[in-house]
Amino acid sequence: MNVEELVRDALRETAEAQSPAGPGLADRVLAVRRRRRGRRIAAAAAATVAVVALAVAVPQLESAKDDVRPAGLLDGSGTSAHPDQSPPRELIAAGEVALAAYYTTELQERIGEHAVDLRTYWLLDPESGRYEKDTRWSFVAVSPGLRTAAVLERTLPAKRIGLLDLATGEVERWIPVRHGVGGLAYSYDGTKLLATTYDEHPDLREGTYNAKTGGIGWHEPVGRTARTGFTVLDPTQGTEDPWRGLPSDRNANFRSDLQFSRDGRLVYSKIVGSRDGMQKFYDLTGAAVAAPAEERHLRSDVGARLSPDGTLAALGLTKEVPDKSYSSIRDPRTGEEITRVRGAELIAWADDRRLIAWERSAGKEAYEPRLALVTLGSDTVQWLSGPRTQGDSVEWDWEPVFARR
Template identity: 60%
Template structure:
């Protein structure tokens, strides 16, 4: 399928009327417990805790019009951009994806040339459509629907997971665990939570020499080892821990993520080709990648399109400031279908549009970029954020966290 055929097919699909989900859909989804595998044990949960409903948004394709909505007007599948804001203060969203949170990063010195990397989050307030600072959490993952976030307290690794109501900013339930947790990721449908376990803080930093002969903070490879993961049912709080030992290529932080179907998990392998991924089954055994994820890369966040027919791959060329291109490929064959604007593809807005970082500086200057919406088959971009001027300055840069709405 070439780019022209792809666009025609997508437009035909978008023209078909799609009814909205019936009331209570998310609650019914969460009420059905998935079939557990034979080897498991329960994660201890408070007996009197109420079940937290994680809203799962049912994606409906947008008409494709690039209309930037005024501040304060939020459409479920429209575009809300703030090209004058960096970091953003007000909601940024496009199609079925939204900037659910973002964080800044700083290294807090400890002793002997060591430090701890600390994130400070700004979380989306659904009521005001603004981002509100919340410094309580060391790690945040936002569930589809933008109502619930899974959070970890400071001083990783920790032995409980909080389920945070984004509207009230209150913890609705704690899930205690036996192994220390350092990272979190929701499944694609939001009904399961993957918690990566470590025997030390995965964000420990060490002083290292930089390319100019000075020094900088870098990951400390000798202080933290990934030990495995929990696969947790969000509605019940039950799950199983699986041990997965680190190998010599594993960095201090190398969190697991779910495959699209949730039947497998994967993590990055450092030391080989950048973006290399290793898949595991839910019992911790190494396995081949799913057929439609074989050619994906861990360093390209967007990965599969919502319908699973397209794969977002890495930067292919930079023509000029504000004009770079990435590859869109067939996920099963790895064959390139077309190129699309954008230097780093972050999230799919629908089956033909993506949110991306787009370079705003010359090729001879330090890298600066802004969030933009790009479209397959078009060279047009829609700015979503202001220019981030200090992409690699840990005291000034902000890192986006996207979730389906």
């Protein structure tokens, strides 16, 4: 163990009891339980005494405890951009969020007229700052703090949920569930985990014979959903609340994962073809309820939703001009437009004035979106990734997974 590691450990152990609750609480609790792999204990006694004294004198440094991430990943302000990379190989981050993972999908044919779309994930290695391929998982949700990911194994619906330590790549805990799970989502503060349950593989595809080509065209089943309900779990304790069944809904997609409302008191799902925001809310008993006042004008197909301070709502595309797209920013309670911002698809808020968006590449006739950092009141963009295009490899068509850091 070198001096830097010794300092970090002493600070962590001394200050841990003083740590207040806040964003990433679940990750911090789990971190206490983790064992360090491959540690070699070698340190001078005098150095130990000095380090402990420093830790007592400077407890505010505890926020960096147990941190093996590249400098700037957790500071909540730095920007890491790689506009020459698509898919990204190295860390992409801005403000309060980072690209925690991304995935590609590939159709896997089954016997008969059915197939499934299987995902392959690349997860951020917090030590190297690079994205590493991990084929073990069919679904990944990353918690605030980017220390833990909730994962499902390849066969869906899954009968257990894994809590993966992103630093070691090992599952620290398996949580068995009573109903098969196909989708996962953390609450905004990371203290709750939402599991959407299914009675069939949620990414099932049906085949239709094409007489012109002589082949099979694959599509999502329409007019029905495989979703059966949901359950809420405490990731720090590994406990599961009672399962809540939901009635079959012809207006829900076949995969219809639920998400938490901002305060974690409700859950919502996307409604196909709806004109009133494409979202339907339920309380934690499974009863349908009205949308909360600050979320009733949001759309479930716009990932950014509310700004961190809750005063602004990200809505959909409103205007396109050559080489540029603009999306609407509205008052979340009244729905009144406040301004427009660059971006064809608003994915996540970096802070209260900046967002991460898919935006079209300049000078391209075809729509080739790139991850971009956009700012309210400015027409300029900072490119974060290279263009996402459908090339010879399926890896070119990738989907980002952002998490608060």
